[in-house]
Amino acid sequence: MIQTISMERTRAPKTKPEMDSLGFGNVFTDHMFLMDYEPVRGWHQPRIVPYQPISLDPSARVFHYGQSVFEGLKAYRTQDRKILLFRPEMNIRRLNRSCERLSIPPLDEEMVLEALKQLIRTDREWVPGEPGSSLYVRPFVIATEPALGVAPSRQYRFIIILSPVGSYYSEGIHPVSIHVESEYVRAVAGGVGHAKTAGNYAASLKAQEEASRNGCAQVLWLDGVHRKYVEEVGSMNVFFRIGDTVVTPSLTGSLLEGIVRDSVIRMLRHWDVAVEERMISIGEVVEAHREGFLQEIFGTGTAAVISPVGELHWQGEKLAIGGGGTGELSAKIYETLTGIQTGRLPDPFQWMMELPPA
Numbered sequence: 001m002i003q004t005i006s007m008e009r010t011r012a013p014k015t016k017p018e019m020d021s022l023g024f025g026n027v028f029t030d031h032m033f034l035m036d037y038e039p040v041r042g043w044h045q046p047r048i049v050p051y052q053p054i055s056l057d058p059s060a061r062v063f064h065y066g067q068s069v070f071e072g073l074k075a076y077r078t079q080d081r082k083i084l085l086f087r088p089e090m091n092i093r094r095l096n097r098s099c100e101r102l103s104i105p106p107l108d109e110e111m112v113l114e115a116l117k118q119l120i121r122t123d124r125e126w127v128p129g130e131p132g133s134s135l136y137v138r139p140f141v142i143a144t145e146p147a148l149g150v151a152p153s154r155q156y157r158f159i160i161i162l163s164p165v166g167s168y169y170s171e172g173i174h175p176v177s178i179h180v181e182s183e184y185v186r187a188v189a190g191g192v193g194h195a196k197t198a199g200n201y202a203a204s205l206k207a208q209e210e211a212s213r214n215g216c217a218q219v220l221w222l223d224g225v226h227r228k229y230v231e232e233v234g235s236m237n238v239f240f241r242i243g244d245t246v247v248t249p250s251l252t253g254s255l256l257e258g259i260v261r262d263s264v265i266r267m268l269r270h271w272d273v274a275v276e277e278r279m280i281s282i283g284e285v286v287e288a289h290r291e292g293f294l295q296e297i298f299g300t301g302t303a304a305v306i307s308p309v310g311e312l313h314w315q316g317e318k319l320a321i322g323g324g325g326t327g328e329l330s331a332k333i334y335e336t337l338t339g340i341q342t343g344r345l346p347d348p349f350q351w352m353m354e355l356p357p358a
């Protein structure tokens with residue numbers, strides 16, 4: 001059931017930033033969406049209000065036990081000024097799967113989609129049209145009950161904020177160096193690795209910091225049991241092109257089921273490229289490199305879309321991947337996917353949802 005969303009417009013619209021020099025997630029729009037949860041009432045009082053700080057009791061459970069889940073998706077401006085959302089229903093479904101794992105009561109998926117649309121429509125002037133730019137949409141849920149006992153919260157708040165973001169690749173898509181992480185792990189099966197929950201990111205920061213100290217942009221995560229099977233790259237899913245086959249780790253429970261991952265798999269199959277979802281060990285990757293079959297490695301995620309890997313740092317060795325430049329397949333996927341997202345290319349998969357005009 002869709003509840004009516006109340007609206008309080010800002011009386012002090014902000015000055016918009018220069019849309020051709022945006023970073024990532026530093027600037028926020030004029031409005032935000034809020035909705036609260038309490039037992040008996042359930043999710044209630046959906047509302048759009050001016051973007052502003054929120055006030056929480058210091059004992060709010062989210063601060064202590066991390067009951068918090070989030071999503072990330074983008075709205076794009078087409079050349080003819082339409083606004084398109086990329087597979088938003090997938091993000092909303094995943095948000096509910098994350099909620100389920102964190103013992104957070106589920107949201108009405110139609111209601112969330114309506115909230116997304118109304119909020120973006122309210123702040124539509126903030127959707128940038130510069131090449132590579134978009135409006136990043138961040139829905140999240142936090143446990144707000146003021147209580148220190150370790151138990152699922154009985155109160156929550158669901159919030160959506162919007163941030164115009166610039167091109168991830170201001171100097172064009174380019175490969176990065178990756179540190180193969182053999183000490184820290186991101187997640188284990190049975191844990192919360194498949195949920196988009198705050199703690200996963202807190203746990204990943206130290207490895208990330210050490211990797212960047214060693215000149216690497218990201219870490220390649222190995223599984224927590226054997227420290228052997230590849231799971232993800234940074235906070236992206238990962239793909240290997242070995243010979244004529246593309247391999248991506250299967251969803252074993254410890255990795256995040258990316259929407260770009262799913263889209264890339266579908267696109268490759270549409271192009272008749274063989275794709276395997278299976279466990280792949282770092283040994284197999286290194287072996288394929290030695291034998292000359294490892295053509296490309298790339299990460300996938302909403303922020304960068306495709307992030308090619310130019311170099312793997314593993315046990316003191318530096319393996320140059322595919323000559324160091326952006327691989328042919330990585331470039332084709334990037335061009336096609338961003339083309340579909342911005343309406344420059346046809347959308348044979350019906351992934352894009354047009355925001356109805358006001």
Ligand SMILES: *Cc1c(COP(=O)(O)O)cnc(C)c1O
Pocket residue numbers: 072196232234235236237256257258259260261300301302303
């Ligand atoms: C969000 C995320 C991804 C990518 O998911 P997309 O839906 O493709 O953006 C991959 N791994 C982790 C850990 C993530 O948090």
